[in-house]
Structure formats: structure tokens, C-alpha cells
Amino acid sequence: MAGKGAKASGLVTPRSPLAPAGFPDLPPVAGIRFAAAEAGVRYRGRPDVMLAEAPPGTQVAGVFTRSATRAAPVLWCEARLAEHQATAGTGGLAVIVNAGNANAFTGTNGSAGVYRTAEATGAALGLAPEQVFVASTGVIGEPLDPERIVAKLAELQQGLAPDRAHEAARAIMTTDTYAKGALAEVALGNGTARIVGIAKGSGMIAPDMATMLAFVFTDAAVPSVVLQPMLRRAADATFNCITVDGDTSTSDTVLLMATGKAGAAPIASARSAAGRAFEAALTTVMRDLAHQIVKDGEGASKFIAIEVSGAASPRAARQVGRAVANSPLVKTALGAGDPNWGRIVAAIGKAGEKADRDRIAIRFGPHPVASAGWVDPGYDEAAAAAYMRADAIKIGIDLGIGRGTATVWTCDLTERYVQINADYRS
């Protein structure tokens, strides 16, 4: 069949050398229950469907890929999100996610499959189809048979439990080499709320097998009108600041559900003390997940933070950071441990943002490299080269023309990336 990914079950990928020691110990989020099952959508012998259930009154926020070729589940989620936010959603919610097939570029068949999945999931949980969010990740252009998922709904419903976030995180993996989860607890004056997130992704995007999905749950009480801009800002500073290969997916989805079951007072405004504390904690969870995705980038051997300052605006800083992070020449040099700052200068130049050659300063970690339009007088090649051998590297870029800052995270480009993505479909 057409449009399959580069690799199915055949490819054995070892755990990323940048992987964290293990999956974090995720405590329950009041009101949220998870389940996972083996539906055999594409993979065999591993869980590939996850279900999460949220109680009545849960508020929801979401951000999605801006791709012009968004997948059917994304279009469904966008519509459901708009409805829930317009009505301040009082019913319960659920999200059902499968790995192995993105249900993208599948025509009307794709939308029908989403509806069938939502309808059957709703029936199993006592919800209307419109209360069920659906996400899919995997190959593009292949028909997704919803009946494989539907057949597992009774098992999923019976398996729902508050402590199964790890199983859920495993069920949504595709080319990921490890499951991704993160936690924050935030004191809200009269109580404590938890924020738990799970994610998958092995590239900012590898469009047909490694879509980025993240699902974040909290028991804080936050109305969706407050939650949505918080999520947008947090996504801009985290998931939107990572890149593995610059390829944007058809299916990127981040959903945030707030049950309000922690017992803390509702957060009425993002500007209140509680609102700020919550948004900071949310950003921490999402940044943690974003970093885990970069560290699982296809073929990655180094985790790289590009810290841009002195730009004309925060937006310009992010654009410059992205141009450097997406430059194949910068990424191959970093993989080789080569402090090749000439390539960074060239990438800054191509970013399309204001820059003055003679004001740019570049540092590799603590080592000054370039300043005032040329190599820095204090540059020490041996020290810089030694620094570049670490598996986590910071590149500082000061454009010297304004106050805009941004940090973009990426990984190196290695032969392994080409091998993974050139591997012919089996």
C-alpha cells in the first residue's frame, strides 16, 4: 500500500543514548483514569490504543498542527474543542488515541472512521460522540479500520484506573525508543494541584511515523477560557521551540484537560498569583516532555539548546534559533563535535530576521567564540572542541540589536537519521 512509513515492526531501534533513566513515578490526577490495550492497528504484541477519561465539569484546551494537510482526527478535535469552549463543557470527556496509523490523507473514509471511533467510545463510557477526542499517529494514506479499536472498547473501559499513565504513554509510541511522561505539583493557596503529561514523538516531526502528541491532565480548576491561552503560551515556549528535522506533521496534537477535582479554588485569571503559578508549572511539564521528544529524535546523539538573545523581538529570536536548529550543516557539525561557528553565522544570516554581522556574539557553553564580526580574541579552539564532546550542548547567540530572547532545542543530524528514514518499508 501507498504512503507507508519507512519502517514497521521490522526495525529494531535501541533506546536513545540520551534517554532519561526511567519513566517518572506519576501519581494520580484526581478524576482522571487511563487504560491501554493491544488492538493490532498496525503493531503486534504491544499496546497500541490508549483511553483517558475525565469527569463531568472538566475544562479542555488544545493546540494542533498548522499543517494545511491536517489529518481527520485533528479536524475532529478542532471542532470538538470549539464546541466545548463555546459551551464551557459541563459533561465528561474522553480521549482515545491509537498508534501505527495516522488516519491522514484517507479521504472521507478517514472522517467516517473518526466518527465511528468517537461514537463507540462514547457509548462505552456513557458519553455523546462529541465528548470524545480522537488522535492517531503512524503511517499516512492507509485506511484505518476503526473496528479494531472498537473491538477493544469493553476491555479498555473495564481497565480504566487512575494509576495507568505509564501504560497509556507506552501505547502511543511509534518510532519512540522510550515512553515519555512528566509531572508538576503546584500549590494554589488553598490546595495543591497536580499536572501530569504524557507524550510521544521522535522528531519534532517525522510525518508518517513520528507525529508529536501530548496529553496533559490536571486536577486544578481552570475554566477553558483561561486554560486555552495558558496552553497556547506554554506550547509556544516548549513544543513550538523544538525541532528534529523541521518537518511539520499532519497530526500534531496537544490536549490539556482540567478536572477541578483537586479541591483548590478555581483559577479565574492567568494573571492571579494562582494563575501564574499554574501556568509556570504547566510550562515546566510541557518543557520536560518537549525535551524528552528531542532526546528521542531519530538518530540523535546530542541534545542541543540554542539560546538566542539580543534579537529585535522574541519572535525574531525564535526564528533565528529555528534557522540554526534546522540547518543540516550546523547539525552535522554538532554531531561530529566540530565547533564550526562559521556555519552558525551563515544560518543566522538566512533566518530572514534583522541581524548585524558586526554585533553578533556566539558562545559554545562558557566559551566565547565570535564577537564584533569576527573570531573572539579569547577563543580557545581546544577548549571549545573539548566542550563539544559532551552529549548536551548550549549554543549562545547574542544578536546585539534588541531585547528579544528565545531558546530552541534540537538534536544533531547523524548517519543514523538517514538510515532510519531511508530504510525501505517492509
Next chain:
Amino acid sequence: MAGKGAKASGLVTPRSPLAPAGFPDLPPVAGIRFAAAEAGVRYRGRPDVMLAEAPPGTQVAGVFTRSATRAAPVLWCEARLAEHQATAGTGGLAVIVNAGNANAFTGTNGSAGVYRTAEATGAALGLAPEQVFVASTGVIGEPLDPERIVAKLAELQQGLAPDRAHEAARAIMTTDTYAKGALAEVALGNGTARIVGIAKGSGMIAPDMATMLAFVFTDAAVPSVVLQPMLRRAADATFNCITVDGDTSTSDTVLLMATGKAGAAPIASARSAAGRAFEAALTTVMRDLAHQIVKDGEGASKFIAIEVSGAASPRAARQVGRAVANSPLVKTALGAGDPNWGRIVAAIGKAGEKADRDRIAIRFGPHPVASAGWVDPGYDEAAAAAYMRADAIKIGIDLGIGRGTATVWTCDLTERYVQINADYRS
């Protein structure tokens, strides 16, 4: 020293498998003389400086990199071009080019070196410094000693001859695996004019060793006010439609000199019959050179034409073509001969241009692959896979929403690309 390229003279790169059979037989262009010499700017035992001289009355046009970190020679050429076009330049002209050092990000030292080179070249040829264009390609951030070039000026001046375009083309190579030249002859009613071009580049850009330079000479008579928009349009349809890795250089330079010595009547307008014929021939020469650069792309094993139609505008068509051509996932799949159209759909989606998923049609050569939002009913996987094994591949993309068309040329992304660019500086 800092900022060196990934490889100097140490790397032995075999001739690209996509290389043409040989250098074309380039006849003289009336009024133009070439010379080359070994100045030892960086390389040893090979010519690395070329000089071209044009007679009084020559008209000039140029296009340059839009990088915000343009190199000193580019800034010099931009200023000289503006002067010559403002005064309709009546004196002679010259262009001197070195390979091995880009003289980029070299501070005031860099500008001083450009002036010294122009001044000494002018003195050798009886020209003012302002009549000498200067271009450099090679490593970024290293000081370029102009005296190495200056010491060879007498030898270059004495060596000037009309039939040395091939030697000139060889002298400007860096990581190129072959010299690049192209020719067109155009009948202009009362005479015939020649257009001869030479170029170097081994990537649309690999910023520190593989800048794209092209120098085109004609004996047609075309005032610069007509020549400049012709060159801009031709560059937009040729050099600006190629990409190897999406990395834009600090030093890209295309210069076009028209001597008027062919004896044909001056071309007073681009819209006249002669103007159209000349512009078509110019575009042919530049397209030929552009294709040669792509075929010498670092690590390239396949030459790929992405033909976009049905876009909202020609600009949108080119953006979509570029997004597909720059997608690492599309490029690795093409290198593996994988007809992975799902990745093409995703790349179209991320281009930031208008697209309707359900109207996109994709062909691999003559093979329909996708249409109406899904796999084409006539898709034959075996036939498509067989087609993908060729070393020249056409991908047709019809967006189905407008009349904009564009063709973008690129090469595949291979492990060899990573090896070449990760190779630590010797």
C-alpha cells in the same frame, strides 16, 4: 583557527555519479578574456584564482545572497553594481575570484582585503578599483591574505585569453567534484550572440565550503537597465529554484556581463523579439548551470525535479516545491528509492501556502500516486518503485486550486552528505 570548513584539501571526493560526461566546448565571447593561477590561498597544487576581463562599454547585472550576514566581497559587488548601473558604466570591467576562503565574517580586515585586491587588479589592467568585481568562496571567519592574490596578478594579466573559460571554471571549485560551464547561442535578427556561463557550487549552499558563484558573459549588446531585470527573472527561475540542503550562503553571487561586441543591434527592451530570445537563451544557460550544481550536491545520488502546478500563485508553487525539496524525510526516502508519498503530503502541508487536502494530486513520473485526498485508484506500487530506481526523478504535484506553476530541483539526502559535513576539519 575558528570557523573552518569541514574539510580542506584532505578529503578525496570522487566525481559525482550524476556528473555530465565532460566540460562543454565553450567558444570565445567577443571581448571577454579569462585567466587562472595557483595563488595558494588555501589549496596547494591547483588553480584557485580566476580573472575575467571585459572591454569598455560592457554592461553589467548581478544578483546576490539575501543573507543578513553577507560577506565583504558581496557588499563590495553590490555597491559597484549600483554605481555602474547608475552611470551606465562606460569603462572596462573585471572580476577576480578566489576559492578556499570566503572572506566572510572577517570584520574590517575583510573589507580592506577586498579593496586591496580590487585596487591591485585594477592597476594590472589599467582600471580603477571600482571597475573590479571581487568574489570569494571557501571557509568563513578566517583572515584572507590579499597579497597571495596580488602576487599573481602579473601572471594572470599576461595569461588572459578568450579560450580559457574551462581553466577559470576549475579555479573557482571548492568541494565541487567537477567544473561547471554552459553555452547558448541566440540569433538576434542581424547577428548572433553567445552566452557563456561558468559556476561553482556543491549545494544550493553549504555555507563554509560550497558557496554558489556563477559568472555569465555575453557579447550581445544589452544596456544594464534591461539586463538587470532579465537576470533577476532568470535567477528566480533557475538558481533560486535549486536547493541541496536549504542552507543559504553568505557569499552567493551571480554576475552577468554583456560586451556588445557580437555586432548585433542593441537590445533596447526585454519585450522586443530580440529581448525575448536573449532572455530565453540566458535562462537556458543559467538553468543548465543550476542543474549542474544540484547534480554535484554533497552526497547526491539522484537528481530530482519537483513540478508544482495548480497553486494559488507562481510564488506559492515555488514555496510548496521548496518545502518538498527541503524536507529531510522526503529526501531520505528518495535516496532509498521509496515512493513515500505520505511524506510529500506532509511537506506540502507545512509549506505555509494554501492547499486543499482533497484536491492534491501527486505523480511520480508518469505514475499517478495520489488524488482526491487519498491514494489514486490507479496506483501501482511496483511500477512506482521501479520508476524510483532511476537517477533522475520527476515528482508532479497538482494542488488543484489555481494556475500557479513552478519547478524546483534538488538532490537526495544520503549518509554520504552527513559524512562529508561531519568530517572534522583537518
